[in-house]
Amino acid sequence: MAEEEKSIQDELSLPILLADRVIKSAQEAESYKQECTDLARHATQLSQFLRATVRLTQSQSLYDKPIRRITNEVTKTLDRALTLVRKCRHKPNLLRHVLSITSTTDFRKVSTLLENSTADVKWLLSIFDPDAGPTLSLPPIASNDPIMAWVWSYIATIQMGNLQYRIDAAQALANLALDNDRNKKMIVEENGVAPLLKLLKESSSAEAQIAAATALYNLADDEERVRAIAIDLGVQIVVKVLTESPMRVQIHVANLVSRMADLDTYAQEEFGRENITRPLVINLGMDVVLDELKDAQPRKTPSLHSLVQINKEMARNQFSFHSNSMDGSSRGNKKEKDRELEPPEVKAKLKISCAMALWKLAKGCLLNSRKITETKALLCLAKIIEKEKGELQINCLMTVMELAAVAESNAELRRLAFKPTSPAGKALIDQLLRVINEESDAPLVIPSIKAIGSLARTFPAKDTRIIEHIVAKLGHRNTDIAVEACIALGKFACPDNFNCVEHSKAVVEFDGVPKLMNLLRSDRGQLHELQLLCYLALHVGNSKALEQARALSILEGAARHVLAQRPDLRELFAKAIHHLTLYQTGGHMHRQA
Template sequence: MAASAASASPAKSEEEERTLQQELSSPILLADRVIKLAQEAESTRTECSDLAIQTDRLSHLLRSTVRLASSNQSLYERPVRRIVSEVTKNLEKALTLVKKCKKHGSGVLRQVFAITTTADFRKVQSLLDSSIGDMKWLLSIFESDEANLAIPPIASNDPILAWVWSYIATLHIGQLKERADAANELGSLARDNERNKKMIVDEGGIQPLLRLLKEGGLPDAQIAAAYALSNIGTDRERVQIIVSEHGIPIIVRALADSPMRVQISMANLVAKMAELDNVAQEAFARENVMKPLISFLSMNTILDDPKIQDIPSLIQKKNELGGKPRLLNNYSNLNSSFSSHSDGSSRGGHHKKDREVESPEMKLRLRVSCAGALWMLCRESLVNSRKITETKWLLCLAKIIKAEKDELQINCLMTVMEVAAVAELNPDLRRAAFKTNSPAANAILEQLLRILQEESDPRLLIPAIRYIGSLARTFPTRETRIIKPLVTKLGQRDSDVAVAAAIALGKFACPDNFNHLEHSKAIIEFDGVPPLMRLLKSGDQGQLHGLTLLCYLAIHVGNSSALEQVRALNVLETSARPVLSQHHGLREIYTKAIHQLTLYQAGGHPHRPSHAV
């Protein structure tokens, strides 16, 4: 198997390395042979003469294509190779036919041969007509800046293929405006269905779209390229193709140095790619995409710490004074990092003045998009989450969560939620970034506790609850502000909020938490048992996580009068069966909970006193 695969690889490589001129030489030589033999035919001379005329027209078209290929190094080769391959097959059939028109045996045999080849001539003539139509169409798409939406014979059963070829050809050789239009059309085709997406990728559409994005020059063209790439890259495989085509540096460069409406498209593209593929997440991290995202997100944001000011303003002050402002950690390198994304040039400030005069609505859109990109970049990504926590960017996010509303606030909440989720699974990150004396961690916590107390929108409550739950191991018992708001949300009417609260409280009461005993007592002290009982009567998720939390409470404080009053033992025995049948991992803690409650509640050991918490 390995040997055969290895032997097949060089052959494929050799085929790919054939130049377009070499690809075209074969049908041209074939056409010359067909013409020569047709002219020498001794039977069916009329048909052979017509065949020679057709072949001569085809030969002229092939030679025109060779001249075009020689003079244009950026020629889009995909349709040329596909059509030329089909032309070659049709010329081979024509050659086979005219060879039979030499002198053959007796007169009777010749008459039989003539009768049997009449239909053959018609078939071959039809094939040559199709090849002529294909070659005319092929030349037309390279002789005009605009896409040709006519359908060549080769694509008569699949017109989308012809349109894709035409649009991609325009991306290669068209003027900037026409290339932008072609990118928009490809984006619309990709939006329609999966087959179109695959076709655009297979026909080589990614590379010219990235080149259009890289060249800049016209914001509409960059936005169109981003639109097409976003609609194409809707699954992991296609996102990885964009990455393999070296798209990440191009996207980051366009994000760092473009007009604001282009930056919005770039940030949205970053978010989409990062959401779908962890390889793209890591590639964006290597290109330092976090710095421009945080820089634009922090527009007009002044932190309470006097040492940390609005980042764009600091950069401006640095340029004006010719010195270096007092910045913490990596902020002082922001401006130089943008320049490094511009091939050594100083393009980093080209659009600075344009950004300053943009409308507040446009600036808000950019900030929302940047926050959304950060959210997706940090999700399940240790490297990006560490970049957030190793700087003062958490403080920036805390300030935005405090000052902003709606989608911007939500996206920032989701970002810190994802960072906390990564820290939950990584002790080193958790200990380094979320110490009890960390100003950044405390600033985030203050805002999340405020949200739990003041807000009712599940889109705000759920990420706040999940953040706190992910960091349950970091909170000491003296931090008494945490448990009560979570218990309050346990009784929330919105089932998703209540389930999130149960999951978070379960992490506080879990035996893996060093302070599980004190946290369990606090949950009961803040009257968490009644809403927990109501949660057990809800849907599947509510039952699962409610039962988990109840088991932890029973194991740690089974002698609580609050559990006895709600007959927790009876509740566990009657409501656990359907949950346990689907979640076998609960059986161990369920058994322990039953044992503990049996010791203290009626019917177990009545001689043992009950000690209320």
């Protein structure tokens, strides 16, 4: 560890000193003079290249990984050469010759090693030439692992080359990262992340930023590598670039945010602390006219005016992040015009990427969910779910599903963000119910049902339309949708829900029991269906529908199998069977039997 902390100049000083000693000892040789002279010649050439490297390090900050690795190998070679030539300082005699066991073979081996070391250092100097571009030639040190040499060359070029060469090198690293996991690991271990982040942050070229973002995205496919990016100031840089860059760059950066947030909870929360949700929501909400949601408002409240003001504020702020430079106003106006001229397909891609980023940021994270709902994101999401189709609509539904899942375990978030009588809450719930009622595709219906289920405790007992829509899906031909509806209804009917009795009555009223029985016959798992049946038995055990469906027999027949896997449900099954025994005709005799 201490060796790694040495400066590059200190690293290079030792092999230079050793080379000088090899030259001097070779001049003093009394035996194998010609061989020593050849070694001195190699050492002299090597010393010159080493000194050129030192001069280079004094004028600029160099990528140090290959320098340290090559210097370490050069030092070993020179140390071996010095040991060999020192054996030749005395005049030869038979006894000394026998003891030293020095031969021309030893000189040939060391001579080859010195030649290789010279070629390594010469190659090292070539990759630091800013006007040469990435070097694809292989130094001897990388003869058995050419990928290592290419990675060193690409990283060095990204750090110090001219712009086009930096773009080419970043694209090359991106392609290498796609090949296999070993390449990704090597790029990170050889300190490739920092130069890529620097290129992403400092470049005035959209092409360069896209190349850097793509390389980082390809690297960030597991938690360890995502963490390496995050702790290298990657989160702060990504947030800055997302707020200031052209749309086509923002697309790639938003995709990077999605992947990092999805794979590493540390990065996910760091993005929240840096308030990345704001530029994401702004980009998602471009072209969304919020005052069209006025029907979601009670007519006598003053909120309609506030909605219009919100819409105007978002329109003004869409480009507010771009006007913080010295000539802020003019630059902001120019960037605003540039954004307005972007093709519709670019805007659509950006919205899709931002919606996915919000989805991944919200997943299981209270901090990010709060920040998202504190903006006008819910209104934007409701409008997009209503108007859009395809991937954008699905990503928005997944975002709502994750926000609702977090709110399910946080009463304050449920109350502040998803109150059914609030403009945002009502607009969003209306759209979720519309999707459940009108759509049939699982990627649309399932997240909508999950979101409604997560919010089950926010709905009043009198709002039976929610139950009606969900019960209808119990009979859906897609078993996954039907089971999801069953899970959602279980959250309405479970004893933890204050309105569980009224909700259970509504399930029965809308013919939920026959649909539930049909689902029990078609679903292999049956656990969620049996739980819902238990809840109905607890709250409406005297229902004729349950008696006609032979709910008591079904629960008793399934109890042994279910409780063997889920002993925690023993009390629930016992209470449900007891209730049905009390209410159903012949139940007592059946129970005794």
